[in-house]
Amino acid sequence: MTIHALEITNLKKVYPKGIEALKGINLSVKQGDFFGLLGPNGAGKSTAIGIVCSLLIKTSGQVLILGEDLDKNPEKAKRNLGLVPQEFNFNGFEKVINILINQAGFYGVPYKQAKQNAIFFLKKLELWHKADSPARFLSGGMKRRLMIARGLVHYPKLLILDEPTAGVDIEARRFTWDFLKEINQQGTTIILTTHYLEEAENLCQQVAIINSGQIIKNTSVKELIATLPNQTYILDLKTPVPFDFVIPHFETKVIDSHMLEVNCLANQALGEVFIRLKSLGVEVSSLRNKSNRLEELFLKLVKNP
Numbered sequence: 001m002t003i004h005a006l007e008i009t010n011l012k013k014v015y016p017k018g019i020e021a022l023k024g025i026n027l028s029v030k031q032g033d034f035f036g037l038l039g040p041n042g043a044g045k046s047t048a049i050g051i052v053c054s055l056l057i058k059t060s061g062q063v064l065i066l067g068e069d070l071d072k073n074p075e076k077a078k079r080n081l082g083l084v085p086q087e088f089n090f091n092g093f094e095k096v097i098n099i100l101i102n103q104a105g106f107y108g109v110p111y112k113q114a115k116q117n118a119i120f121f122l123k124k125l126e127l128w129h130k131a132d133s134p135a136r137f138l139s140g141g142m143k144r145r146l147m148i149a150r151g152l153v154h155y156p157k158l159l160i161l162d163e164p165t166a167g168v169d170i171e172a173r174r175f176t177w178d179f180l181k182e183i184n185q186q187g188t189t190i191i192l193t194t195h196y197l198e199e200a201e202n203l204c205q206q207v208a209i210i211n212s213g214q215i216i217k218n219t220s221v222k223e224l225i226a227t228l229p230n231q232t233y234i235l236d237l238k239t240p241v242p243f244d245f246v247i248p249h250f251e252t253k254v255i256d257s258h259m260l261e262v263n264c265l266a267n268q269a270l271g272e273v274f275i276r277l278k279s280l281g282v283e284v285s286s287l288r289n290k291s292n293r294l295e296e297l298f299l300k301l302v303k304n305p
């Protein structure tokens with residue numbers, strides 16, 4: 001029998017007052033996978049994660065972590081799990097290095113090893129120079145990296161991150177992405193929730209979409225992206241363009257001399273836009289999606305799963 005990193009069977013959660021947050025979900029995440037759990041607000045993502053991480057009590061169903069039943073062998077099951085919640089929930093008065101050492105100790109890692117792990121992750125996440133600072137003195141980005149280090153310090157086989165890059169700037173997001181890719185390649189299974197389709201696109205192999213407490217899609221990222229018909233991008237330009245400027249083969253709208261709106265069809269790659277602009281001598285300073293593609297995708301799936 002294959003042992004999955006996470007296996008959820010018929011998981012239900014009814015909150016007091018009868019709110020059915022999870023209506024019997026089934027989910028399997030293979031070992032080594034990078035898995036995205038997506039869904040609009042109120043879909044049930046946090047409830048599912050809360051139950052897997054023993055922060056919430058389920059109504060019924062089964063959760064296996066690396067084959068260990070969370071009800072029957074809670075200690076063994078939890079040992080394989082690391083959680084990076086969205087809110088900073090460490091003690092701000094504690095030294096950064098002690099937060100990590102204590103967390104590893106909580107998972108049964110002996111002190112010497114815990115210290116070694118803490119040093120490793122502090123260096124890896126560029127926090128080493130802050131090792132002896134109280135955590136409250138760290139910047140927002142550093143606090144977020146500390147949360148990731150804390151989730152990993154006992155070397156869990158499964159790491160769950162709730163919106164790991166919510167509100168962080170592009171540079172910090174890239175840093176986190178590269179780091180997570182690296183630890184996934186080294187064998188850690190990762191599950192994350194995100195509001196950014198780009199994040200799922202960049203990191204995840206498989207995704208599940210939850211809506212109203214039910215999984216409405218469970219597929220590869222590639223397949224999911226292929227269902228999006230076209231995308232509209234807003235490009236900020238370094239080089240000014242005339243009002244009748246057109247990128248050959250692309251639907252182009254000049255918003256002003258330094259801003260273009262470009263529509264890419266499903267079979268047109270964004271890279272081609274850049275190649276064409278370069279050949280026309282036009283430099284781009286930044287790029288963004290016109291609308292939130294993930295929200296569009298949710299709407300489409302809810303109407304037509």
Ligand code: ADP
Nearest residue numbers: 015019021039040041042043044045046047048
């Ligand atoms: P998501 O993380 O996808 O935004 P949640 O799991 O937080 O969704 O919420 C799922 C549903 O459960 C929502 O309808 C939400 O209002 C409800 N819910 C969440 N937490 C509680 C709670 N403590 N008590 C009652 N209802 C809750």
